[in-house]
Amino acid sequence: MSAPTLDRRPTAGEEPGAPEPAATGSGNPLGWKRGTGHRGGKLPYLLVLPGMLAIAAVYFYPLYRTVVMSFQDYRRRHLWSGDTPDWVGFEQFTNVLSDAHFWGVAAKTVIFMVVCVTVTIGGGLLIALMMQRMSLVVRLMVTAALVTAWAMPIVVATSIFRWLSDSEYGLINILLSKIPGVDFRGHNWFIETWQGFSIVALVVIWGAIPFVAVTLYAALTQVPRELEEAARLDGASALQVFGNVVFPVIKPVFTLVTTLSVIWDFNVFLQIFLMRGNNVEPQYELLGIYSYNLAFQSQSFSQGTAVALITVLLLAGVAVYYLRQMMKRGEVE
Amino acid sequence: MSNAITTIFRRGAHSTPASTPDGRQRLRADRKRPTRWYNLAGLMVFVLMAFPVYWMLVSAFRPGREIRSYDQTLWPSSFTLEGFQAAIGSNFFWTSVRTSLIVTSVTVAAAMVLALLTAFAIGRFRFYGRRPLLIILVLVQLLPPLSMLIPLYLQINRMGGLNQYWSLIVVYTVSALPFTVWMLRGFIINIPRELEESAMVDGCTRMGAFWRVVFPLIGPGLAATSVFALVNTWNEYLLAYVIMQDNERWTLPVWVMSMTTQRGTNFGSLMAASVLIALPVVIFFMIVQKKMAAGLTSGAVKG
Numbered sequence: 001m002s003a004p005t006l007d008r009r010p011t012a013g014e015e016p017g018a019p020e021p022a023a024t025g026s027g028n029p030l031g032w033k034r035g036t037g038h039r040g041g042k043l044p045y046l047l048v049l050p051g052m053l054a055i056a057a058v059y060f061y062p063l064y065r066t067v068v069m070s071f072q073d074y075r076r077r078h079l080w081s082g083d084t085p086d087w088v089g090f091e092q093f094t095n096v097l098s099d100a101h102f103w104g105v106a107a108k109t110v111i112f113m114v115v116c117v118t119v120t121i122g123g124g125l126l127i128a129l130m131m132q133r134m135s136l137v138v139r140l141m142v143t144a145a146l147v148t149a150w151a152m153p154i155v156v157a158t159s160i161f162r163w164l165s166d167s168e169y170g171l172i173n174i175l176l177s178k179i180p181g182v183d184f185r186g187h188n189w190f191i192e193t194w195q196g197f198s199i200v201a202l203v204v205i206w207g208a209i210p211f212v213a214v215t216l217y218a219a220l221t222q223v224p225r226e227l228e229e230a231a232r233l234d235g236a237s238a239l240q241v242f243g244n245v246v247f248p249v250i251k252p253v254f255t256l257v258t259t260l261s262v263i264w265d266f267n268v269f270l271q272i273f274l275m276r277g278n279n280v281e282p283q284y285e286l287l288g289i290y291s292y293n294l295a296f297q298s299q300s301f302s303q304g305t306a307v308a309l310i311t312v313l314l315l316a317g318v319a320v321y322y323l324r325q326m327m328k329r330g331e332v333e
Numbered sequence: 334m335s336n337a338i339t340t341i342f343r344r345g346a347h348s349t350p351a352s353t354p355d356g357r358q359r360l361r362a363d364r365k366r367p368t369r370w371y372n373l374a375g376l377m378v379f380v381l382m383a384f385p386v387y388w389m390l391v392s393a394f395r396p397g398r399e400i401r402s403y404d405q406t407l408w409p410s411s412f413t414l415e416g417f418q419a420a421i422g423s424n425f426f427w428t429s430v431r432t433s434l435i436v437t438s439v440t441v442a443a444a445m446v447l448a449l450l451t452a453f454a455i456g457r458f459r460f461y462g463r464r465p466l467l468i469i470l471v472l473v474q475l476l477p478p479l480s481m482l483i484p485l486y487l488q489i490n491r492m493g494g495l496n497q498y499w500s501l502i503v504v505y506t507v508s509a510l511p512f513t514v515w516m517l518r519g520f521i522i523n524i525p526r527e528l529e530e531s532a533m534v535d536g537c538t539r540m541g542a543f544w545r546v547v548f549p550l551i552g553p554g555l556a557a558t559s560v561f562a563l564v565n566t567w568n569e570y571l572l573a574y575v576i577m578q579d580n581e582r583w584t585l586p587v588w589v590m591s592m593t594t595q596r597g598t599n600f601g602s603l604m605a606a607s608v609l610i611a612l613p614v615v616i617f618f619m620i621v622q623k624k625m626a627a628g629l630t631s632g633a634v635k636g
Contacts, residue, residue: 040458043539047454048466051447051510058485058507059473065484079490127378130371138375145382151618152386153568155586156607160385162593163392163600169401171388185403206385267477270570277593278574288479295483296575308480319475323468332467 066305066312074301085302092306101282102290102307109266109286112197116204116265121258123205124212129242131217143214150210158274161203165189190276193283200284203271208264212257219253220246252329259322263315287311389611392604393417400601416605420592423602428581429588433567436501436584440566441559443502444509448558449551451510452517453543457526470511478571486575496579504572509562516561520554521547557621564614585610 070092072085096102127146131139152160164171167188176184190196223246231241247254269288272280280289287307295304326332392400393416395409420426455463485504494500524547532542573584583591589606592598 039460040454040539044454044458044460044463047450051451051514052466054447054507055469055473055510058504059476059481062481062484062488063476065488066480069484074487079487082491130374130378133368133371134375135368135372138372138379141379142375142382145379147619148386148615149382151564151611151615153586153611153614155568155570155589156389156611157385159589159603159607160389162598163604164385164388166598166600169403169405169600171405174403174405206382210382263475267479269479274570274590278590288477291479292482296486301483301487304483305480308477308483311477312480315475315477319472322475323471326471332464332471 063312066309069302070306070309072302074305076299078301088302092302093310096303096306096310101285105285105287105290108197112201112268112286113262113265116201116208116268117258117261119201119205120208120212120261120265121254124209124257125216125254127209127213128216128220131213132220146210146213149206150214152207154207154270155274157207158203158271161199161206162275165199190284196275196284200268200271200275203275204265204268207271208261212261215253215257216250219250223249252325255325256322256329259318259325262318263322266315266318267311287314389604389607392601393608394605395601397599397601416601417609419599419602420606420609423592423606425580425583425588425591429583429585432498432577432582433585435498436505437563437566439498439502440505440509441562443506444513444562445555445559447506448510448513448517448562449555451514452521453547455514456518456521457529470514474511482571482575485572489576494576496577496582498582500576501573501584505566505569509565512565513558513562516558517551517554520551520558524550560617560621564618567610567614 069085071087071089073088073092074085078085127142131142134142149157165173167173167186172189173184173187176182176187189199227245228241231245236244267288268286269292272284272286272289273292276284280293282293285293288311291304291307291311293304294307295301323332391407391409394412394414395405395416396411396413397415399405399409454460455466489495489500489504492500528546528550529537529539529542532546533539537545568586569584570586570590573587574590577583577587580591589603589610592603592606
């Protein structure tokens, strides 16, 4: 990749003070790796140090504290006193796991995630496929709408859907009442749990589809047109062309997008929180909200961190799978 | 047979990808008829995706008596700014603007400095421990926010950081790092190393080459990345809600939500407020959206 004559230039010249212990004795005495740059002595470590310290302080330390607190009993009085809470072993976990409410919450979280991911990915893929086939003007319109929806802050998106589903003057009720024989005037969407979750799912899906559609559309443009045409000439149906020609090409991107959606939709928090005016009833608790309510409403912080830790463990497998996909694509190089 | 040959020939003549921006491929006779149906479906997608935003805009300008009525037309009978006046005139709007501006600007500046240093090291050097670092940057982005919120709140509380700008700034800066480093790395990889090397042959030190060669070239990438950090910081709600309990220290998203009270919501002014806080974000986002996608994918092309 880089010019070989430059590659041979000794590195010692640039950093007289920094010897390169890593390179000596290896088959690569100058410290250069073919086409990928060189080790750079101490310099890269100095450069990454501030960022890494910051990440350690704001990501790793809290994560460590989450683990520690889950084995303690941290309550309201410890907020101000500063003395170490009692160690209780696995008590928080046995309490949480033996609670029927927790299992209800966990089941709801999984169902909600599956529904949201299915609709988001299915809809996104459909939109991406259609975008390939529509005329330029329509495609630009669709792209503009997608990017606008993508850019909406969650606070704003949730406010809009709160307004649309308002029981008094919300547009959804107005429109439904226009159907003869149907009266939705004053209908409160949040009395029935599944109806409330439908509205929340609408916000989540509306906000998530743009990313999926735009990313998959970009992947679709990489499919060689010759392959598709050859398959069609050989008599393949549209479905066969998609399954045997198009999908294999976009599969890596498809897998990444799906995995990310699983993680994001599993962690849905803000849409529910804001939809219920910062005060979420137990019936609308998903794992994130449940953890928040335990910590900040019931002031039993250790129970909250225990639920959060269980969530981390549940998602760890998905996260590792995502990482492996990234590595396969050569992004972690 | 001849059909296939002409197709191949045409493809060879200008080997454009399946969807050229100019849509030339679309005009072929055999594709014309179905295109009409796809256009129709496309218009439906457009309406579905754009409608909520349209409804926000229309409701923001709609007169109050029409908001509280059962026959809200698709197009208001008249336009008014009373929703905006109510929103701007409501309590704590200006203090929230100040807080949001302070927190966002400091965060973006700090995040860019830290991210640029880290991304340069990762993009240019093959140092020991670089791969684990990349893995950490990926994994950290996947952590559920709630797994950190509780200890962060307790820690900030203990350090006296409640209602302080610095606590938000610190957490926001670091939360922006993993993604901004990742994006900047993509841009840095795309700057030919040879440019730096020739600068160093001409007598620059490594950091000298960085400041004189890489830094000027990274401009567009830096702009795109900082907009990303800006949008995320501007929009953040949960931590600001937990940390900034003092009304005078609200950020704008917290202020917007404060318009919902136990007694109900004035949706006209809520929509006006939503327009106000979404507008800068949407404009910035539109400008850099293309570049952002480029930054995300460029890392995949070169190692």
